Amino acid sequence: MKYDKIDAKLFVKNRKNFMAAMQPKSMAVFNSNDVYPIGADSTMPFQQNRDIFYLSGVDQEESVLVLFPDCPDKELREVLFVTETNAHIAVWEGEKLTKAAATKTSGVQTIFWLQDLEKVLFEMASYADTFYINTNEHYRANVQTETREDRFTKWLLAKYPAHTVAKSNPILQRLRSVKDQIELDLMQHACNITEKGFRRLLDFVKPGVWEYEIEAELIHEFVRNRSKGFAYTPIIASGNNANVLHYIENNQQCKSGDLILLDVAAEYANYSSDLTRTIPVSGRFSERQKAVYNAVNRVKKEATNMLIPGTIWKEYHIEVGKIMTSELLGLGLLDKAAIQNEDKNWPAYKKYFMHGTSHNIGLDTHDYGLLHEPMQANMVFTVEPGIYIPGEGFGIRLEDDVVIQKQGAPFNLMGNIPIEADEIEALMNK
Template sequence: MDSLTLHAERRERLAASIGDGIALLPAGAETTRNHDVEHPFRQDSAFHYLTGFDEPDAVMLLDPRAADEQYVLFVRPKDREREIWTGLRAGTDGARERYGADASFPIGEFDTVLRKRLVGRKTVFLPFGNPGFHRRVLSLTRAVAGLGERYGRLVPSQFRDVSSLLGEMRLVKTPREIDLLRAACEITAEAHAEAMRFTRPGRFEYQVQAALEYVFRMRGARRDGYPSIVASGANACILHYTENDRRIADGDLVLIDAGAEYGYYSADITRTFPAAGRFTAPQRAVYELVLGAQQAALALARPGGSLKDQQEAASRVLTEGLVELGLLPGPARDAIPMHHYREFFMHGTGHWLGIDVHDAGAYRVGGTPRPLEPGMVFTVEPGIYVDPEREAVELAMLEFDIDEQMERRMLLGPAKARELEKKERDEAPKVVHPIPEEFRGIGIRIEDDVLITGSGHEILTRDVPTDPDRIENLCAETPLMPFFEPYRPAATGG
């Protein structure tokens, strides 16, 4: 299927969902890096999903009830002088000829055209996550409201979030999308393997990042799916560490969380391995616990299962192992309903994956966990993070429901909800438990990308090992990448 047909089918599916409404979607905007330098532009995921158009400062209008010109693009006009400096533009002709628009206008005419298009439509679908665009469309809607009040014309009276409709569309991947994800995963797995070979004590995290991302680019992934995390030593206990500027020490673990983006689809792999090539006994003990938790979650990755099932299975294994290692007091059966594992595992076990690394789509339907279906893709990523400065953990002997806690945060707001949570913890009995010194500063996460199939699941990232013995063997292999010492300016006199 060619790109034009693919995006047209997606728009047809959206059109069927909005009925006699009108949908509006803005493109991404260029952002300043510093002074007169821009960040590399990457199109808004939803806009690209529906249009394939890869330029900034554009808007898509979808109007299924229109007699013609149902799909309209507003784009930057051709400008020879600007194009000499910043690159070619499709212009209004290109929007029709190359991207299949029924009609196209310069972006400067958006307000004028939209006022006319709003008349006769009751509902406007647009992304609620873009407040500036929302205010602009609301202002234009108010501008035509008089046509309803004075002349009885139908004008929009309600706004709906188009993002929720697109999220449902994006949840189950097509064969083409799966092919792109598989390519991104294979490239990323190859890069992680090279990073394991390349890493040595004494090298900097950013040098390992360079080796990893070199493989991305050479294998055809022009962008990273997200900023690469290369965290050595205690940096691995920072979940979204991206400074990548520490010199790796002997005895460190190195946690790499990185994914290539290929054809706009992103992989998301995390591996943790020993910088010197061999796990210490405490490191291996924690690693094998995290691996066991991942395997317990993967065993439930099948049609009809849910991500919540996987979260509970992984949390149970982690709790039992943390008690066995002496990181939590026992018994595990009492610690599980009090969620004491969250002192060392404070994030979810997985998330949807696709054109965004944290892809769109609801995790619950009608208040219950969404059943998994063939074509869904997600991550499975348990971890344990032991604060290097923390000598003991204070545990509230308080049972609670995590889902109810999260719902309360959404209803009351994070600040008010956390204030109530603190009050409940303060009033509950406490247990202070020492953290064994040999585990402090260990941070381990293992993350794979999983596709649900008709009979179970496929691990798209299986080409980079998780077994600790295989990891040690891989670390001992000769790297493909050459090593360059960091540049050091010569000392100057005077």
């Protein structure tokens, strides 16, 4: 891993909080992700399952964490299984976690090699009544691949059919949505790396540059600052490409007079940042472009101030829609008749702003969070309104990541990243 070691007290605390929410005489199991093949002997870069990382800090394939707070054998209340390493593996693949290193990383005192998993689980299962299985129940999840976790769950329930089953996900949804200060610091670091990449672009972009060249500048800056790279597939959309919400081809030339919508951000230590900025290829906005830009920015500022403890996500989006409707009226994109005759299930403003304004962010870019419950302090949300006008050849979206505070407006983790139109122009023309 490129990132600095994370204090194991974060993972000790996370496990303590998770186990406090478990039923009596129950055990929970968490698996690493698979290493996915590409073809021949090639594999995709490994990405750790966020749940086992959240609870252990282990960032290595073929690892298993078992939590059993009521186990009569105190040494088996927290158990971590890792692949046995040796000199041969160290030469060909690099060093893997030793037992001592696994304890230092996670704070888990009982470490076994993975080859002992079935034997140790058999002993632990004899004391337990319930298994917590780990399923992905994120509201945007659409997973078609059978994961290592899925295969393990099938095996576990087939071998131990008399045990009852509970779900880890509702506990994790609640815990992961509220960030520890260590997590907030890691996310701030990811945002700081993103800032460096964005400022680099303000010196680089000019008419004739290609979208993929911009992507190359960003990945250079991110990796040189100890990030693995992009937190998500980058969107570098010039001109009308910005009106395709998930445009990822990044293969067009940026033309004079156009805008570039940049939805690009770095990860750090598996924590995401999520930035969107829209900048003029030529370094100056047209009068119309600036009017739309400033309207989006005003919506963003008002929406940000609404993210306070007690806010309900669904109700918040309704209020943001009202603010956007007012701005679209001012821009002449909507008239009063369109609003009076709108479909309540698809308000008139949705013609120009068709996506949501905010989502949880953390270990996942679209992170866990129980959206039907009131917002709490130390939750982190994006704020990302946009206006998309295919008929005028441009779309504008602006996005920052903000931490809900106990009192007052949220803290903007991206507060140092330029966003005002005049500042963008000044930096591009210095």
